[in-house]
Amino acid sequence: MRGIRSLGLLGLYVGAQLVALVLAVPFKMAGLASTSNPNSPTAPIYIIVLIVLVPIAIIWLAAKRGGPAALRALILLGISASLFVTLQAALALVTPPPFYLGNPAAGNLGYWSVPLAGVIAVSLLLALTIEPQWYIVDLAGFVAAGSLIALLGISFGILPTFILLIALLVYDAIAVYGTKHMLTLADVVTEMKVPILMVMPGSADFDYTTSGGLKAQQAKPREEREAMFMGLGDVVIPGTLVVSAFISLPARMVAFGIGGNFIAAMGALLGSLIGYLFLIRLVNRGNAQAGLPFLNGGAIAGYAIAYLAVFHNPSLGISLAF
Numbered sequence: 104m105r106g107i108r109s110l111g112l113l114g115l116y117v118g119a120q121l122v123a124l125v126l127a128v129p130f131k132m133a134g135l136a137s138t139s140n141p142n143s144p145t146a147p148i149y150i151i152v153l154i155v156l157v158p159i160a161i162i163w164l165a166a167k168r169g170g171p172a173a174l175r176a177l178i179l180l181g182i183s184a185s186l187f188v189t190l191q192a193a194l195a196l197v198t199p200p201p202f203y204l205g206n207p208a209a210g211n212l213g214y215w216s217v218p219l220a221g222v223i224a225v226s227l228l229l230a231l232t233i234e235p236q237w238y239i240v241d242l243a244g245f246v247a248a249g250s251l252i253a254l255l256g257i258s259f260g261i262l263p264t265f266i267l268l269i270a271l272l273v274y275d276a277i278a279v280y281g282t283k284h285m286l287t288l289a290d291v292v293t294e295m296k297v298p299i300l301m302v303m304p305g306s307a308d309f310d311y312t313t314s315g316g317l318k319a320q321q322a323k324p325r326e327e328r329e330a331m332f333m334g335l336g337d338v339v340i341p342g343t344l345v346v347s348a349f350i351s352l353p354a355r356m357v358a359f360g361i362g363g364n365f366i367a368a369m370g371a372l373l374g375s376l377i378g379y380l381f382l383i384r385l386v387n388r389g390n391a392q393a394g395l396p397f398l399n400g401g402a403i404a405g406y407a408i409a410y411l412a413v414f415h416n417p418s419l420g421i422s423l424a425f
Contacts, residue, residue: 108331109383111303115245116333116379120342120372122249123256126193127346131257133192141351142260142422147267150255154336155274158288165291175295182247182298183228189250190220235296237304237311237330244298248338255339256346262421264347268399271340279393286391289332290317301338304330317391325389337394341375341402348406352420363413367406367420374405 130136138146164170194216201214227246230239259267278285292299293314302311309329314320320328345368354362378401385392410419 108303108305109387112301112331112333112383113376113379115241115248115301115303116338117372117376119245119248119252119338120345122245123252123342123346124349124368126189126249126253127257127350129196130189130192130253131350133195135189135192135254135257137254137258141258142262144262144266146259146263147270150267151270151274154271158278158284162284162287162291165295171291171295175297178295178297178299179228179231182243183224186227186243186246186250187220187224189254190223190246191216193250194219231296231298235312237302237309240296240298240311241301241303244301244335244338247298248301248335248342251335251339252342252346255343257350259343259347260351260422261344261347261419264344265403265421268340268344268395268403271336272395272399275336275393275395279391285334285393286317289334289391293317293320293332299335301333301335302330303333321391331386334394337398340395341371341378341398344371344399344402344406345369345375348410348420352410352414355414357413366413367409370409370412371402371406374408375399375402377401377405 140146161174164174191214195214198215198219227239227243231243255267256264275285289300293302296311304311306329311330314329317332320330320332323329348371349364349368352364352367354364357363357366375398378397378399381401382392382394382397407419411417414420
Protein backbone atom coordinates (compact mmCIF):
# COMPACT_ATOMS: atom_id res chain seq x y z
CA MET A 104 0.00 0.00 0.00
CA ARG A 105 2.81 2.40 0.86
CA GLY A 106 4.39 1.54 -2.50
CA ILE A 107 1.23 2.59 -4.35
CA ARG A 108 1.13 5.90 -2.48
CA SER A 109 4.82 6.51 -3.16
CA LEU A 110 4.31 5.89 -6.87
CA GLY A 111 1.28 8.17 -6.90
CA LEU A 112 3.26 11.04 -5.42
CA LEU A 113 6.10 10.27 -7.83
CA GLY A 114 3.67 10.55 -10.75
CA LEU A 115 2.46 13.95 -9.54
CA TYR A 116 6.05 15.08 -9.03
CA VAL A 117 7.29 14.06 -12.48
CA GLY A 118 4.11 15.21 -14.19
CA ALA A 119 4.41 18.70 -12.74
CA GLN A 120 8.02 18.98 -13.98
CA LEU A 121 7.01 17.93 -17.50
CA VAL A 122 4.08 20.35 -17.56
CA ALA A 123 6.46 23.12 -16.48
CA LEU A 124 8.84 22.31 -19.33
CA VAL A 125 5.98 22.58 -21.82
CA LEU A 126 4.88 25.93 -20.37
CA ALA A 127 8.33 27.46 -19.93
CA VAL A 128 8.91 28.91 -23.41
CA PRO A 129 5.33 30.22 -23.88
CA PHE A 130 5.43 31.79 -20.42
CA LYS A 131 8.73 33.48 -21.22
CA MET A 132 7.40 34.78 -24.55
CA ALA A 133 4.33 36.09 -22.73
CA GLY A 134 6.57 38.13 -20.44
CA LEU A 135 5.63 36.32 -17.24
CA ALA A 136 9.17 36.22 -15.80
CA SER A 137 9.25 37.94 -12.42
CA THR A 138 12.74 39.44 -12.84
CA SER A 139 14.36 41.56 -15.53
CA ASN A 140 17.85 40.22 -14.69
CA PRO A 141 17.65 36.45 -14.28
CA ASN A 142 21.38 36.08 -13.60
CA SER A 143 21.49 38.42 -10.61
CA PRO A 144 22.49 36.50 -7.45
CA THR A 145 20.10 38.70 -5.46
CA ALA A 146 17.10 37.75 -7.63
CA PRO A 147 15.85 34.85 -5.46
CA ILE A 148 16.15 36.70 -2.14
CA TYR A 149 12.53 37.85 -2.07
CA ILE A 150 11.34 34.31 -2.76
CA ILE A 151 13.51 32.95 0.05
CA VAL A 152 12.24 35.61 2.49
CA LEU A 153 8.65 34.92 1.43
CA ILE A 154 9.02 31.17 1.95
CA VAL A 155 10.55 31.72 5.39
CA LEU A 156 7.97 34.26 6.59
CA VAL A 157 4.71 32.92 5.13
CA PRO A 158 4.68 29.64 7.14
CA ILE A 159 5.22 31.61 10.36
CA ALA A 160 2.36 33.95 9.45
CA ILE A 161 0.07 31.02 8.61
CA ILE A 162 0.80 29.27 11.92
CA TRP A 163 0.26 32.52 13.85
CA LEU A 164 -3.03 33.35 12.11
CA ALA A 165 -4.32 29.79 12.44
CA ALA A 166 -3.99 30.06 16.23
CA LYS A 167 -6.26 33.12 16.34
CA ARG A 168 -10.02 32.96 16.84
CA GLY A 169 -11.64 32.71 13.42
CA GLY A 170 -8.17 32.58 11.90
CA PRO A 171 -8.36 29.19 10.16
CA ALA A 172 -11.53 30.05 8.24
CA ALA A 173 -10.25 33.45 7.16
CA LEU A 174 -6.86 32.01 6.30
CA ARG A 175 -8.39 29.21 4.26
CA ALA A 176 -10.49 31.66 2.26
CA LEU A 177 -7.46 33.88 1.66
CA ILE A 178 -5.29 30.97 0.51
CA LEU A 179 -7.97 29.62 -1.82
CA LEU A 180 -8.58 33.04 -3.36
CA GLY A 181 -4.86 33.56 -3.86
CA ILE A 182 -4.41 30.16 -5.48
CA SER A 183 -7.44 30.69 -7.73
CA ALA A 184 -6.19 34.11 -8.86
CA SER A 185 -2.74 32.75 -9.67
CA LEU A 186 -4.28 29.81 -11.51
CA PHE A 187 -6.37 32.19 -13.62
CA VAL A 188 -3.27 34.14 -14.71
CA THR A 189 -1.21 31.08 -15.57
CA LEU A 190 -4.08 29.11 -17.10
CA GLN A 191 -4.89 32.03 -19.36
CA ALA A 192 -1.32 32.01 -20.69
CA ALA A 193 -1.32 28.22 -21.08
CA LEU A 194 -4.73 28.01 -22.76
CA ALA A 195 -3.74 30.73 -25.23
CA LEU A 196 -1.51 28.07 -26.82
CA VAL A 197 -4.40 25.81 -27.78
CA THR A 198 -7.41 28.11 -28.23
CA PRO A 199 -8.43 29.80 -31.51
CA PRO A 200 -6.92 33.16 -32.49
CA PRO A 201 -8.24 36.30 -30.77
CA PHE A 202 -11.32 38.00 -32.13
CA TYR A 203 -12.42 41.62 -32.37
CA LEU A 204 -14.74 43.02 -29.74
CA GLY A 205 -17.19 45.32 -31.52
CA ASN A 206 -15.84 47.50 -34.31
CA PRO A 207 -12.58 46.08 -35.73
CA ALA A 208 -11.36 49.63 -36.27
CA ALA A 209 -11.23 50.09 -32.52
CA GLY A 210 -8.65 47.31 -32.28
CA ASN A 211 -10.12 45.74 -29.14
CA LEU A 212 -9.34 42.02 -29.10
CA GLY A 213 -11.01 39.25 -27.13
CA TYR A 214 -9.20 36.06 -26.18
CA TRP A 215 -10.91 32.68 -25.83
CA SER A 216 -8.40 31.69 -23.17
CA VAL A 217 -9.64 34.35 -20.73
CA PRO A 218 -13.18 33.02 -20.13
CA LEU A 219 -11.95 29.42 -20.21
CA ALA A 220 -9.30 30.16 -17.59
CA GLY A 221 -11.91 31.98 -15.52
CA VAL A 222 -14.31 29.04 -15.63
CA ILE A 223 -11.62 26.54 -14.61
CA ALA A 224 -10.24 28.74 -11.81
CA VAL A 225 -13.69 29.47 -10.40
CA SER A 226 -14.73 25.81 -10.68
CA LEU A 227 -11.66 24.71 -8.73
CA LEU A 228 -12.32 27.42 -6.14
CA LEU A 229 -15.90 26.22 -5.67
CA ALA A 230 -14.85 22.57 -5.53
CA LEU A 231 -12.17 23.31 -2.93
CA THR A 232 -14.66 25.35 -0.92
CA ILE A 233 -17.55 22.89 -1.02
CA GLU A 234 -15.97 19.43 -1.17
CA PRO A 235 -12.17 19.48 -0.90
CA GLN A 236 -11.56 15.79 -1.52
CA TRP A 237 -7.99 14.59 -2.03
CA TYR A 238 -8.25 14.40 -5.84
CA ILE A 239 -9.52 17.99 -6.07
CA VAL A 240 -6.74 19.21 -3.80
CA ASP A 241 -4.20 17.27 -5.88
CA LEU A 242 -5.58 18.61 -9.17
CA ALA A 243 -5.34 22.21 -7.98
CA GLY A 244 -1.91 21.58 -6.48
CA PHE A 245 -0.69 19.87 -9.64
CA VAL A 246 -1.75 22.76 -11.89
CA ALA A 247 -0.34 25.31 -9.44
CA ALA A 248 2.95 23.39 -9.16
CA GLY A 249 3.46 23.11 -12.91
CA SER A 250 2.77 26.82 -13.36
CA LEU A 251 4.97 27.93 -10.45
CA ILE A 252 7.89 25.77 -11.59
CA ALA A 253 7.69 27.34 -15.05
CA LEU A 254 7.43 30.89 -13.64
CA LEU A 255 10.41 30.47 -11.30
CA GLY A 256 12.47 28.61 -13.87
CA ILE A 257 12.14 31.36 -16.49
CA SER A 258 12.81 34.03 -13.85
CA PHE A 259 16.12 32.70 -12.48
CA GLY A 260 19.34 31.75 -14.22
CA ILE A 261 21.55 28.92 -13.02
CA LEU A 262 23.37 30.80 -10.22
CA PRO A 263 20.24 32.31 -8.64
CA THR A 264 18.57 28.91 -8.89
CA PHE A 265 21.50 27.28 -7.09
CA ILE A 266 21.23 29.94 -4.37
CA LEU A 267 17.49 29.33 -4.09
CA LEU A 268 17.85 25.54 -3.85
CA ILE A 269 20.73 25.57 -1.39
CA ALA A 270 19.17 28.20 0.89
CA LEU A 271 15.83 26.38 1.03
CA LEU A 272 17.53 23.01 1.44
CA VAL A 273 19.14 24.30 4.64
CA TYR A 274 15.97 26.07 5.77
CA ASP A 275 13.81 22.98 5.27
CA ALA A 276 16.17 20.84 7.33
CA ILE A 277 16.12 23.39 10.16
CA ALA A 278 12.34 23.86 9.98
CA VAL A 279 11.62 20.10 10.11
CA TYR A 280 14.36 18.70 12.35
CA GLY A 281 15.21 21.79 14.40
CA THR A 282 12.37 24.22 15.10
CA LYS A 283 9.82 21.69 13.75
CA HIS A 284 7.47 24.52 12.78
CA MET A 285 7.17 23.04 9.28
CA LEU A 286 5.45 20.02 10.84
CA THR A 287 3.02 22.40 12.56
CA LEU A 288 2.40 24.11 9.22
CA ALA A 289 1.72 20.75 7.56
CA ASP A 290 -0.81 19.93 10.25
CA VAL A 291 -2.53 23.30 9.82
CA VAL A 292 -2.88 23.05 6.04
CA THR A 293 -4.08 19.43 6.15
CA GLU A 294 -6.74 20.52 8.61
CA MET A 295 -7.75 23.34 6.26
CA LYS A 296 -7.72 21.05 3.16
CA VAL A 297 -5.94 23.52 0.90
CA PRO A 298 -3.67 22.59 -2.03
CA ILE A 299 -0.39 23.43 -0.33
CA LEU A 300 0.16 19.73 0.30
CA MET A 301 -0.36 16.95 -2.22
CA VAL A 302 -2.26 13.97 -0.82
CA MET A 303 -1.92 10.36 -1.94
CA PRO A 304 -4.21 7.86 -0.19
CA GLY A 305 -3.97 4.10 -0.24
CA SER A 306 -7.46 3.74 -1.74
CA ALA A 307 -9.60 5.89 -4.01
CA ASP A 308 -12.50 6.03 -1.52
CA PHE A 309 -10.37 7.81 1.10
CA ASP A 310 -12.39 10.71 2.56
CA TYR A 311 -9.97 13.57 2.99
CA THR A 312 -12.65 15.88 4.39
CA THR A 313 -12.97 13.79 7.57
CA SER A 314 -9.38 12.57 7.91
CA GLY A 315 -8.10 15.25 10.30
CA GLY A 316 -4.65 16.77 10.09
CA LEU A 317 -1.14 15.43 9.71
CA LYS A 318 -0.74 14.89 13.45
CA ALA A 319 -3.85 12.70 13.49
CA GLN A 320 -2.34 10.58 10.71
CA GLN A 321 1.05 10.41 12.41
CA ALA A 322 -0.57 9.32 15.70
CA LYS A 323 -1.78 6.10 14.05
CA PRO A 324 0.41 3.00 13.69
CA ARG A 325 2.39 3.14 10.46
CA GLU A 326 0.39 0.35 8.79
CA GLU A 327 -2.93 2.09 9.58
CA ARG A 328 -2.08 5.46 8.08
CA GLU A 329 -4.42 6.23 5.21
CA ALA A 330 -2.41 8.70 3.15
CA MET A 331 1.01 10.17 2.40
CA PHE A 332 1.62 13.89 2.02
CA MET A 333 4.12 15.92 0.04
CA GLY A 334 4.54 19.67 0.32
CA LEU A 335 3.98 21.71 -2.81
CA GLY A 336 7.39 23.32 -2.25
CA ASP A 337 9.00 19.88 -2.47
CA VAL A 338 7.68 19.70 -6.03
CA VAL A 339 8.24 23.30 -7.09
CA ILE A 340 11.70 24.19 -5.74
CA PRO A 341 13.80 21.36 -7.26
CA GLY A 342 11.79 21.71 -10.47
CA THR A 343 13.00 25.29 -10.79
CA LEU A 344 16.46 23.97 -11.73
CA VAL A 345 14.94 21.68 -14.37
CA VAL A 346 13.26 24.60 -16.14
CA SER A 347 16.13 27.04 -15.54
CA ALA A 348 18.56 24.62 -17.21
CA PHE A 349 16.22 24.18 -20.17
CA ILE A 350 15.72 27.94 -20.62
CA SER A 351 19.15 29.30 -19.66
CA LEU A 352 21.58 26.91 -21.34
CA PRO A 353 22.39 26.81 -25.06
CA ALA A 354 20.33 24.35 -27.09
CA ARG A 355 23.42 22.96 -28.81
CA MET A 356 22.48 19.68 -30.46
CA VAL A 357 24.23 16.71 -28.89
CA ALA A 358 22.69 13.61 -30.46
CA PHE A 359 19.47 12.62 -32.25
CA GLY A 360 18.40 16.26 -32.35
CA ILE A 361 18.42 16.56 -28.55
CA GLY A 362 19.79 19.81 -27.18
CA GLY A 363 22.35 20.08 -24.39
CA ASN A 364 19.93 22.25 -22.43
CA PHE A 365 17.35 19.45 -22.42
CA ILE A 366 19.91 16.86 -21.32
CA ALA A 367 21.02 19.08 -18.42
CA ALA A 368 17.37 19.61 -17.46
CA MET A 369 16.76 15.85 -17.50
CA GLY A 370 19.90 15.37 -15.43
CA ALA A 371 18.45 17.66 -12.77
CA LEU A 372 15.13 15.78 -12.89
CA LEU A 373 16.79 12.37 -12.70
CA GLY A 374 18.97 13.51 -9.81
CA SER A 375 15.95 14.74 -7.88
CA LEU A 376 14.23 11.40 -8.51
CA ILE A 377 17.18 9.56 -6.99
CA GLY A 378 16.87 11.89 -4.02
CA TYR A 379 13.15 11.06 -3.94
CA LEU A 380 13.93 7.35 -3.62
CA PHE A 381 16.12 7.97 -0.58
CA LEU A 382 13.48 10.29 0.87
CA ILE A 383 10.65 7.78 0.47
CA ARG A 384 12.70 5.03 2.14
CA LEU A 385 12.96 7.22 5.23
CA VAL A 386 9.32 8.33 5.07
CA ASN A 387 8.18 4.70 4.91
CA ARG A 388 9.83 4.11 8.28
CA GLY A 389 7.08 6.23 9.76
CA ASN A 390 8.51 9.68 10.49
CA ALA A 391 8.03 12.96 8.65
CA GLN A 392 11.11 14.05 6.72
CA ALA A 393 12.45 17.25 5.20
CA GLY A 394 12.10 16.76 1.45
CA LEU A 395 14.32 19.50 0.04
CA PRO A 396 17.68 18.22 1.34
CA PHE A 397 17.13 15.07 -0.73
CA LEU A 398 15.31 16.56 -3.73
CA ASN A 399 17.34 19.76 -4.11
CA GLY A 400 20.60 17.98 -3.40
CA GLY A 401 19.79 15.33 -5.99
CA ALA A 402 18.73 17.91 -8.56
CA ILE A 403 21.95 19.91 -8.18
CA ALA A 404 24.13 16.78 -8.37
CA GLY A 405 22.24 15.41 -11.37
CA TYR A 406 22.45 18.75 -13.17
CA ALA A 407 26.19 19.08 -12.50
CA ILE A 408 26.94 15.59 -13.83
CA ALA A 409 24.81 16.09 -16.95
CA TYR A 410 26.24 19.56 -17.63
CA LEU A 411 29.84 18.39 -17.35
CA ALA A 412 29.12 15.40 -19.58
CA VAL A 413 27.55 17.58 -22.29
CA PHE A 414 29.39 20.91 -22.15
CA HIS A 415 32.77 19.82 -20.66
CA ASN A 416 32.96 23.13 -18.79
CA PRO A 417 33.49 23.46 -15.02
CA SER A 418 31.52 26.74 -14.93
CA LEU A 419 28.29 24.69 -14.77
CA GLY A 420 26.63 27.33 -16.92
CA ILE A 421 26.86 29.98 -14.19
CA SER A 422 26.97 33.57 -15.39
CA LEU A 423 27.05 36.53 -13.01
CA ALA A 424 25.20 39.80 -13.64
CA PHE A 425 24.19 42.49 -11.14
